[in-house]
Amino acid sequence: MLALARKAEDPAGWGSLLRQVANAIRSDNTLSRFLESPRIAADAKSAVLSKALGDRVPRLFLRFLQQLVKNRRQMLIPTIANEYDTLLDASEGIVHATVTVARATGEEETAMIGERLSKVVGKKVVPHVSVDPSIIGGVVVRIGDTVMDGSVRRKLAKLRRRMGTGRA
Incomplete structure (x- = not known):
């Protein structure tokens, strides 16, 4: 078609x-x-x-x-x-990203996220934003099978492991 x-x-x-x-x-x-x-x-x-x-x-x-x-x-x-x-989308070099944030974003912030991801990926990225307060802050991005986790929750868990508490 x-x-x-x-x-x-x-x-x-x-x-x-x-x-x-x-x-x-x-x-x-x-x-x-x-x-x-x-x-x-x-x-x-x-x-x-x-x-x-x-x-x-x-x-x-x-x-x-x-x-x-x-x-x-x-x-x-x-x-x-x-x-x-x-x-x-693939033929036009467009990829879709699922972006999880801790709080709702405005159109301007969403556009900025899309622009930054486009620079990282090298293709035009269309962000689909969802809100999950449990990530505390930062952002989690999924593009296909790739996950980029920049959430505060992950950073805190990583810090706990390094400090030797063993709880993640």
Whole structure:
């Protein structure tokens, strides 16, 4: 699908369309049940998709969705949307980081965290911030399998071990 979107010179737009379809499937029980029902023929589902999306999406995008329906893979659209986003980000040098902080941050602080991480990683980093007061202070960053723990909690535990209390 990414190759088709690149051919159409709109990979971000296709990603947005795919995300919208995936969100509709997740949020609308009627649509979800309609698409997953084995009692409704694939041709009928394709016709409904064509009528609903035909003039709103590129023809190749619609044909991709219809092919998923034909192959009985339509319920994988949310998963495909996630993977598409991952592939698109990877191709554009964007990585996502889970950033844990002790207190809530504002937009300015979040942007600063993203900029600093981008310098360290060498790619554009999109931070996803969560709050966990138990880290006391500092920050814990997870990018893929890599964890950078700069929390006060870890530093205190390290100090305890060095002082010989043995409690971590």
